[in-house]
Amino acid sequence: MDVALRVGFAANVAHHQSVLRDCLSACEQGVRELGVQLRVVGRTYDAIAEAGLLQGYDGLHKYPYGRDGGLMRLVAEVVGLGPDRTLDGVIYLIDPVDPSSIFPEALALKRQCVIHGKPFVSTMAGLRDWLEMERVTRGLAPDAQVDDLHQFEAQTLALIAHDALKPQMLAFVERNFALLSRFGQRVGTGTTGQQLNELARRLGWQGPGDWIQRFQSGPLGGDAQIADLVLQGRCQRVIFFEDPHVARQHEADIQLLERAVTTRTRSVVCTTSPPVAQRWCDAAQARARARGASH
Template identity: 65%
Template sequence: MRMGLAANYLHHSHDEAALFRWLRACGQGIRELGISLHAVGRTYDAIVSTDLLAGYAGLVRYPYGREGGLMKLVAEVVGLPESGRVLDGAIYLINPVNPSSTFPEAVALKRQCVIHQKPFISTVASACDWVELERIHAGFAPDPNADGFHALETQTLALIAHDAMKPQMLAYAAEYFDLLSRFAHRVATGTTGQRLNELAWSRGWPAEQSWVHRYQSGPMGGDAQIADLVLERRCQRVLFFEDPHVARQHEADIQLLERAVTTVTDDAVCTTSPVVAKRWAQAAIRRAASRPC
């Protein structure tokens, strides 16, 4: 498994920075899985300045961002099969107030991950959660340190889908209805929420109860309302099925929600494609089945 890796300066500028918190939490899992981390220059330099991945052959250095390192990650997410340079996804720990997070190569990295249905991981929580789900798929025993990510009965889940992705969201919710019903609360923007409630009622959910709490539609501010939940740490997981091919008038609201997720980097997990969401759901089901009753 080959993953691109980059972190804004804030996230590797001191001993307790986000990059190092992730490596301390997941270094063993990275080694168990043999994940190859293709790290942009400064991120690579920051890692080797510590002993967190000492002696690990899977850490690969790419050029500095100013020399095209992030651009190379974008190309390899798309895939350069003639050279064997294909990445399975990208971890980009974003400082939401750093202007480099809006540079074309940064935006393109996320967009190409979404288009090619590969993980785009932008928070510490998402990175830890991803390592655990890959460990479960690889057959390793659950890591007790990851139990908090799977305490669904204490969490709120946001379910958001752009217009072209609403059928996939409904199909996903139908397939994993029992798992998603374990969450303490579910929230959604307008139309998606109505369709999800109709699905739940058709599955026997009490007709007098909403399966999801509906906020405004995205263009009317629903994304901003859910962003506030995230910032207040009242929403821990966001499934956001994005359509990267259509320009939207409320793009600023979408970006606001995504920036809110990265602002609370240790507390919010965000998934941006159906394929990655299904892989998480399958791991969550397997993990729950493996735990003692």
């Protein structure tokens, strides 16, 4: 029997109305099917209760308010504090102009998820997609209401990796080349893009033009160029293998891209570590097979 997922949950105040309501309304069935145990920071828990969401669901657990250390507690549980206090991932619906999203505990929450290879879900689209992937992984039938996120031929995928993780990005793309080639367009920053084009040629890519469109390197503005695509609604999915162990001279550019993603919360999905990205690819392929068999 599958063990229920333990997931931290928080949302910035600006999302406590429409985004939180729409998000949980769309995901309620999946939350209940999977029996997800939600560890919810105080004000977000209050907003869920006031909106009448997830009524009667015993998987909601109230954590302290942010000012009392609620997010800090989630950070510690991402790292792990024993079998009953170890999270499998975090949902943090970020409002890009809320200053609390760059408080130390908020930044540490994402960083520890990346370090420990756990999902850090920061957008409404990301939550819908992640929950569907967990459903499919556990053998449940695909939800047709999530088909919009899987129309890859009409989408643009951004592939980005910091220097230390470029070998992992190359291995990831080689392993999942057929799936990633389904996207209508792929974009990437300088060196990563060059290496992926060389890989695609070795794998026999014969499509028109390069396999991936290259922008500037990250330090020279490539992250900002991709952020612009996201803001224009021209990039729907970002796979960004971040190295949390190095000081980054272009930190502001990276944050710019992350803020652009959360600005488009309803339509953009961002994945930030190799294990989570591979789990998504495996589930996406299983979902495609299941959907094909049902038509």
